[in-house]
Amino acid sequence: MTGMEGKRPSPRRFTRRAVLGGAAAIPGLAAAACSGGGGSKGTATPGTSTGTAPGSSATRAATSQPTRLPGLSDRHGETLRYSGFVSSDGVWDPHRTQAGPFYGQQALAFSRLLCYADQADGTIVPDLAAARPERPDAQTVVFRLNPSARWHERAPLDGRSVTAEDVKFSIERQMAGDLSFVRRARWSVIDTIESASPDHITFKLKTPFANAEGMFADVNAFIVPREIADAGFTAGNQVGSGPFSWVEWQDANFASVRRNPAWHGGGARPYLEGISVIQPKNTDAIEAGLRTKQLDAAFVGRKVADRLRENIEQLQEQQVGHSLSFGMRFFLRQVPYDDLRFRAALSIAVDRREMVQRFFEGSGDINPWVSWPIKRWTLPQSELTTFAGYRPGTGGRDADIAEAKALLAAFAAEKTVPADIPIFVESVAEANLGLGSLISEQLARNLGLKVTVYAVPIGELIRRMFAGEAPWVAGPDTGWVDLDDWLYPYFHSTGTNNSFPMRDEELDKLIESQRTELNEENRRAIGFDVQRKLLGLHAGVSFCSERLISLTWPYVKGFPLDTADGYQHRFADTWIDRNDPTFRGR
Numbered sequence: 001m002t003g004m005e006g007k008r009p010s011p012r013r014f015t016r017r018a019v020l021g022g023a024a025a026i027p028g029l030a031a032a033a034c035s036g037g038g039g040s041k042g043t044a045t046p047g048t049s050t051g052t053a054p055g056s057s058a059t060r061a062a063t064s065q066p067t068r069l070p071g072l073s074d075r076h077g078e079t080l081r082y083s084g085f086v087s088s089d090g091v092w093d094p095h096r097t098q099a100g101p102f103y104g105q106q107a108l109a110f111s112r113l114l115c116y117a118d119q120a121d122g123t124i125v126p127d128l129a130a131a132r133p134e135r136p137d138a139q140t141v142v143f144r145l146n147p148s149a150r151w152h153e154r155a156p157l158d159g160r161s162v163t164a165e166d167v168k169f170s171i172e173r174q175m176a177g178d179l180s181f182v183r184r185a186r187w188s189v190i191d192t193i194e195s196a197s198p199d200h201i202t203f204k205l206k207t208p209f210a211n212a213e214g215m216f217a218d219v220n221a222f223i224v225p226r227e228i229a230d231a232g233f234t235a236g237n238q239v240g241s242g243p244f245s246w247v248e249w250q251d252a253n254f255a256s257v258r259r260n261p262a263w264h265g266g267g268a269r270p271y272l273e274g275i276s277v278i279q280p281k282n283t284d285a286i287e288a289g290l291r292t293k294q295l296d297a298a299f300v301g302r303k304v305a306d307r308l309r310e311n312i313e314q315l316q317e318q319q320v321g322h323s324l325s326f327g328m329r330f331f332l333r334q335v336p337y338d339d340l341r342f343r344a345a346l347s348i349a350v351d352r353r354e355m356v357q358r359f360f361e362g363s364g365d366i367n368p369w370v371s372w373p374i375k376r377w378t379l380p381q382s383e384l385t386t387f388a389g390y391r392p393g394t395g396g397r398d399a400d401i402a403e404a405k406a407l408l409a410a411f412a413a414e415k416t417v418p419a420d421i422p423i424f425v426e427s428v429a430e431a432n433l434g435l436g437s438l439i440s441e442q443l444a445r446n447l448g449l450k451v452t453v454y455a456v457p458i459g460e461l462i463r464r465m466f467a468g469e470a471p472w473v474a475g476p477d478t479g480w481v482d483l484d485d486w487l488y489p490y491f492h493s494t495g496t497n498n499s500f501p502m503r504d505e506e507l508d509k510l511i512e513s514q515r516t517e518l519n520e521e522n523r524r525a526i527g528f529d530v531q532r533k534l535l536g537l538h539a540g541v542s543f544c545s546e547r548l549i550s551l552t553w554p555y556v557k558g559f560p561l562d563t564a565d566g567y568q569h570r571f572a573d574t575w576i577d578r579n580d581p582t583f584r585g586r
Contacts, residue, residue, distance in 0.1 A: 078576040079274040080556065082297035083286050086255045086279045092233040094222040095173065096180050100324075100478060101277075103220055104565035105249065108257045108275065109152070110224065110240035111264075111569075113143055113167065114217035119481045119563045120321070122376050124217045127569070128162060128241065128264070130199075133216075138208035138518065139191075141216075143167070145199040148264040152245040156227045159262065162241050164195035170223045171203075183220055185489060185496045189515075208516045210523055214482045219566025243270040243572035254278055263572070271575035290315065290551065293586040296576070297552040297559055302363040305549045314582050315551045320561040321365070321373025323479025326355065326435060327542040328423075331471035332500045336418065341411040343538040346472075348389040349404035349446040350439055351397065352543045359433050360546045366390055367542040368531045370486045373563045377483040377524065379531040387535050401446050408447055420450050424464060426475030427455040435474055465499045477542065479564050483527045487511050490540065491530070500539045507533055555580035 089099040094106050114132070117123040126132060128149050134142040145164060151157035175187045189212075192204040205212060215221065228239050238246040243265055244257035258274045278295065280286050283304050289295030290312060300308065309315050328350075330337040337343055352366040365372045368379040384390050388403050411417065425436030436453035443449045456464065464470035480486050489497040492511045493504075507530065514526040534540065552559045555577045560570035577583065 073268065073271075074578065075271040075557075075575040076268070077273050078578070079276060080272050080297070080571070080574060080576065081276045081278060081289075081295055082559075083280050083289065083295055083299060084277040086249065086251060086253055086277055088235070088249070088251055091180075092235050092238070093229075094220070094224055094233070094238075095170075095177070096182060098182055098478075100565035102249070104568050105255050105257070105277065106222065106238060106240070107219065107242070107566045107568040108244040108571060109238050109242045109246045110222040111149070111162070111242045112217060112221045112223060114213060114221075115569055116217050116219070116481065116562070116567065117570075119219075119323075119567060120373055120375050122214070122481065124213055127217075128167070128223060129216075133213065135212075139205040141203040141205070141212055143201050143203075143216075145201070146264045147199060148266075149241055150262050150264065151225055151241050152239050152260060153262070154239050154245065157225055157239050161198070162223065163198040164201040165198070166225060167201050167223055168193050168195050169226050169229075173224075173229065183218075186215055186218065186485070189215075208518060210515055210517055211482045211484050218481065218485075219564060242569060244275060247274070252279055265572055270572040272571065275571055287311075290553075293553065296556050296586075297550055299548060299550050302361040302549065305551060308551055314554055316554055318550045318552070318559065318561055319363075320548050321371070321563060322546050322548045323371040323373055323481075323563045325367050325371045325477045325479055325542045325545045326359065326429065326433070326475070327367075327477055327540065328439070328472065328474040329465075329500060329540040330538075331465070331468050332502065332539055334468060334471040336411070336415060337471055339411055339415065340538065341407045342415075342417075344388075345404045345408040345411065345447060346443065346449075347538040347541050348400050348407070349443055350389065350541075350543065351442050351446075352390065353392075353397075354442070355438065356544045358438060359435075359544070363549060364544050364546040366544050369534050369540065369542050370483070370527070370531060371479050371542065371545040371563075373545060373547075374479070374481070374486075376520075377486065377527050379528050379535075383528075384535075404447060408449075417449070420452055422452050422454055422472065424454050424456050424461055424470035424473045426461055426473075427457050429475050430455040439474060479545070481564065483523065484515055487527070487530055488515065491534065502537075502539055504533075504537075553582050553586075555583040555586070 085101045087099060088102040089097060091097040094103065094110055097103050111128045113127060113129045114124050115127040117125045128145055129143045130146045131144070136142065145162060149162040150159045151162060153159040171187055171190065171193060174181045174184050175190065177184050189205050189207065189209045190203055191206045193201065195201045222240070225239060228237060235249045243260055243263045245260045247256040247258055249255045254276065256274060256276045259270055259272060263270065280289060283300070286295065286298045286300060287308060290298055290308065305317060309317060330343050332338055356362060356364045356366065366384065368384050370378040372378050372381065385392050389400055391397065391400055408417070423436050423439060429435045430437065430453065436455070440451040440453055443451050461470060461473060461475065465473050488511055489495040491498060491502050491507055493502070493508050510526055510530050514523050517523040517526060548561065550559060550561060556574070557577055558574045560567060560574065
């Protein structure tokens with residue numbers, strides 16, 4: 001669901017998806033500074049059209065009543081309309097954008113070699129690949145492509161076959177790219193790529209790698225055509241091989257796709273004729289859209305969900321924990337953050353559970369470093385709540401504050417506590433959630449500290465963070481699927497997003513060992529050890545993540561949810577049941 005991002009819909013403000021304006025989070029604070037990005041990026045002007053596919057009308061998929069496709073089952077022939085954020089970072093390239101809502105929409109149109117059937121539990125299935133890869137040894141990954149895979153019927157591809165050369169081009173393009181290719185480091189484990197035939201490709205790895213298949217299923221591991229990449233991607237020129245073909249994208253307004261009848265996924269899928277994502281102005285518009293069935297589904301907060309279900313009893317609710325988190329990090333080379341006691345005092349005094357209530361109306365939970373919805377890798381809550389800063393109940397909070405005060409007093413006995421402490425906060429997170437303001441309030445209340453909040457746009461915040469010009473920052477982190485993506489870029493000495501910068505030999509060895517540990521149970525144990533160590537270092541802190549809620553009319557079947565954006569290819573299994581009694585009046 002989304003680098004994406006902000007507060008719940010209210011008559012004035014939206015959900016967590018708004019916090020990034022759809023742009024990247026901080027690398028960690030997102031994939032920005034190369035995992036992650038690095039530098040500011042242009043953003044499309046809200047409310048204006050940023051591209052329409054040739055020959056499409058500006059609102060066709062949203063306003064038309066699709067006709068029944070002849071000769072197909074009763075599952076075919078309708079356009080799904082749901083509320084969501086139509087927010088980009090102005091970077092239209094599938095290998096460079098960091099905007100969760102945009103690359104989520106790209107997941108409808110582009111394919112990967114493999115894909116996640118479930119991100120939270122790590123279930124991987126074939127996509128462009130005909131089957132899971134052959135693994136003749138720990139450093140070789142061999143794929144055979146689905147012979148039915150075709151690019152969309154749009155110039156200049158015109159439905160030609162997807163080949164091993166397309167795959168090779170897509171991976172090498174990122175490996176050789178500049179820093180704007182924000183996921184370049186994820187491919188660094190690859191040594192060579194060979195395509196012996198149009199449907200056969202072999203990857204040789206530099207070392208055994210635990211996430212060898214996962215990197216090909218990653219939410220951004222799109223295979224793209226050279227013809228479009230060389231010409232340059234635009235908001236309206238997104239030609240892929242996925243279950244749907246691109247129609248249009250209007251930032252802060254509307255996006256749509258249409259059915260790709262030649263999709264290689266089989267089973268006469270996708271069932272829907274099209275999908276329209278509509279960004280409503282407020283929760284009143286969401287409620288009106290659901291009541292009139294101009295919206296078939298919507299993402300809402302806890303209180304809004306309760307009210308809507310009370311007023312419209314037929315609505316069905318789904319929930320899923322979202323990996324996007326809110327947190328803070330320190331630049332360890334600057335005073336006073338070079339002192340563990342000072343960092344720990346700030347970290348422990350922050351009330352994470354108050355954040356869950358303020359930001360998500362209680363529909364969420366606290367995190368170690370790996371967000372709690374990533375069940376395979378996150379440190380269990382039963383253990384997390386034994387750490388300072390995470391202890392439950394009034395007694396636990398009192399113990400946290402007492403420990404934080406003792407740490408600050410020990411620091412003050414030897415060093416000077418700043419009279420005014422600046423915290424630099426991602427500007428949309430501050431505007432929509434008051435993230436920095438809440439941290440400032442809590443530290444004034446719990447430790448008597450004066451903290452001044454400076455709201456900074458994401459690109460400038462990232463630049464300052466890596467330059468050491470913003471020694472204490474807070475904002476959203478997009479969240480990831482595999483353990484290595486949570487750890488290596490951020491905490492290894494050579495990690496591309498290690499802005500702290502962390503230099504810890506013991507931590508390096510642990511992080512390196514999980515990369516090559518092929519037994520998942522053993523790897524999980526290493527991941528827990530790393531998170532325990534991080535909880536003691538207080539260099540980067542992940543506060544909390546939301547439990548996302550969707551409401552759908554019962555006639556919507558198979559509406560998918562997952563822990564991060566990029567799962568939207570699974571809309572290929574969604575359909576609208578015209579025989580359901582609630583379909584009447586749609």
